[in-house]
Amino acid sequence: MNIALIAHIAVVVGFTIRLMLRNDLSPPARLAWIIVLILLPVFGTIVYVLFGEVDLGREARAKQRSIHDEVHRAAGGQLMGDPETLTDQISAAFRPVFGYAASINGFHPTTGNQGELMAHAAETRTRMVADIDAATDHVHALYYIWLTDRTGTEMAEALMRAAQRGVTCRVLADGLGSRGLIKSELWRRMGAAGVHLAVALPITRPIRTILTSRLDMRNHRKITVIDGTITYCGSRNTADPEFRPKAKYGPWVDIMLRLTGPVVAQNQLLFASDWMRATGEPPEALARPCPPLPDGFPAQAMGHGPTERRSSTPQLFATALACARERVTISTPYFVPDATVLEALCAAAYRGVTVTLIFPQKNDSWVVAAASHSYYRRLLQAGCIVHEYEPGLLHAKTLVIDGAACLIGSSNIDIRSFDLNFENNILLEDPAIAKAIEARQADYILASRQVTLSDVDAWPYHRRIWNNAVATVGPIL
Template sequence: MSGLVIAGHPWTFWLGWVWTVSTVTLAVWIILQRKSPVSTLAWIMSLALMPVLGYFIYAYFGPQRIKRQRLRRWHHKAAAMSRQDREALRAEYTEVPEWARQHAALIERASGLPLSSAREVALLPSGGATLRALLREVERARCHIHLEYYIFEPDQTGTQLLQALTARARAGIKVRLLVDAVGSPRLLSRPHRRLLDDFHAAGGEFAVFHPTRLDRLRPLVNLRTHRKIVVIDGRTGFAGGINVTDDENEEIRSDAYRDTHLLLRGGAVRWLQYVFLQDWRYAEGPVPAPDEDLLPQEPPGSLPVQVVASGPDSDTEAIHRAMIDALNFARERAWLATPYFVPTEAALAALTNAALRGVQVKLIVPERSDSRIVTAAARSYYPDLQDAGVLVFEYHGRMFHAKTLVVDERYGMVGSANFDNRSFRLNFEVAAVVFDPGFNRQLAAMFDADLSHCRLVPETRRTPPHQRLFEAVARLASPLL
């Protein structure tokens, strides 16, 4: 019995042509994205095994470029205010280290956000503490409240906050809430529509970042806003790693994630405002013209603070570069905390270089993250780190979700970005860098407190052969994670 013949050729002939054409087309498409060679080759090799289907997989899961318009008027006004901050800071700190000036210049050129100042920077060590502070500031709002979250759950925590926002909107406060479509599907679902209907009825404005619609050919997993931003009256801001969910509220769940957030007051908040407004315009449409309420004139503070934002709308990878640069100028200590550790080659080299120079490098990661393959990929890097002298600690008991970096005696970073390819290159992230010894000591003390819940990973870690194989395979997928 002969096989299927089409137009004089066996079906395998046509299958081979379909495979070849789809693979070449897909390879050209991926190459034109001009991503890192390792990531590009990993995608081509993976998708070549899935002809035709690879088009849809890459379209909805692959890294792609997007273009967004810059809010030039907003940026010009905020930059003019920040120049006054910098002049006041120079007058107070006459001997600013060269590394700090260069680092601030790198961030500004990579992200467009210059050094600014703050009157107050407060560490918030948990979701419960963050929610309490947030509800307090929401109640004090007089003009507007802007919120942007990756995860906003309609659970006890989310309901409490959304009801507070609804009450303030009803009182005449302008409230804008932006959530990510992938991170907040339950809030957008039909069973919880009443919460949003009440919010809309009170005058609140709501937008969704990259809605998951099949008629829009964009990735479902990447190009997400992973940012957590709140700006109140243009004077008070929140940023960090804590989402709005019971999973991160220890006052509701005893096993809630361990995470870190920041409260800021002063001029640096204007740049959180700028980042939010840029995302809001991209997701929803025009925003109001610059005015005194949205960008109020704040007196310069005494704390040098720089907001750094990054995302797939830029090839500069501002947070990635900032962290590598901070590790490169470290001379005494570099303490990194991250829930997902899947470093780029440059980031791994920066960590190990610091340790080889004699810098005390400590890394805290969760014993088990909420992704088994990410945990395995992270552990595949342990030998490289330990051979260089990095001390690796695994946090036990609950999920560790803090994203912080302490360098030497006057540098601290808190933000939303994980130490992985996804945060560095595929999602929209934001962080705050504080150049202050007092803040550095507080952040270091928090890191030390977390170490009490950790175990030092031994250099002779015993791993069964099948687990070593799984970790090695997971590492191969690192560019895609």
């Protein structure tokens, strides 16, 4: 037995023991890692060391528990919503998904919320800048990607104007997604103008990060809160639709809601927890109640990340799908579901619900594209309708149930959003908002090509093999 074979066996056995000891892995993920380590021991070892452990470390977990307790203490009961709203204001059909969402962060439904769907990127930018220019107390902004393009610069300049007139402005940008901004002159100008700046999950010591955590655990949230009375929630980063870093896939098509009412405070609490994690600043000054508005609808925020309960996001999607009686329409740019979501989609279609899925025809991740395509046959055989959006990269993350309940935010239907990223979403019940989002989804469908089972059957063998091979290791992507 030569040295290479002994080393191979030692690597496979050692890492297999580690994989068997982990309680946080699903059987498919555990098997996928073992296959990679057996077939590609050197490559697999390197990849596992870099990306295998979905854990921020003991110190980070303890810190997160402390932050969670302090934020909830500062919030009290007023900002967390009222459990009785579930039975008083939510339709019986949707109570399971609102109830499940409450179990994730402790945020219960709030009443008296109002919302407006932004028409397009330009309106989002214009309205957000106008709201910041009208701010009198504070502006809080958290984004995964913040570029120094027109949108990023106009937002930054509005924040600088606000800070110079005495408004407290806090900006939190992800250390990887916004690395260009963090190194830029624009970032330095913001700090000089009095904007309080912080970096979420900074990559200042990459070797330590690799050894204790993962470089690709990111804060993927998109939150803006103005004076504690206005919040924006959706898929849009602080970037132009042309998205210069990946312009060949553009335009990036996003969706954004402008919301007012008590749910704003829950988004504020998510920001407060992330700000405290990055800076240590206590949340008392960050969490403020917002009174209910007349003729408003029920809504609640939810945040998820690697420090929260595992599998809560796929279970949320599955619960939402189980609530559907007539139709559910979903758009997502990245579709690599776990078994929970895949089976829930198929089950909904089998019981007669019209399940419509809208994905981008061209994807900036060839790995995700291949894995996504591997699920088409199962979905189509179950009766799901699949559309591929052609004009650009459809980045909007939307879910509408029976024309009444909606989920909108930053979460994709993929393993990364489920296990690795800090995400934020808002769940609401309002036929008017649902109708507006369904109309937007209809626009996406008009610009899409429907994929049929005969299309999938016509794919050449090598493509089907490739798609399924990539999907086999999907649980570790």
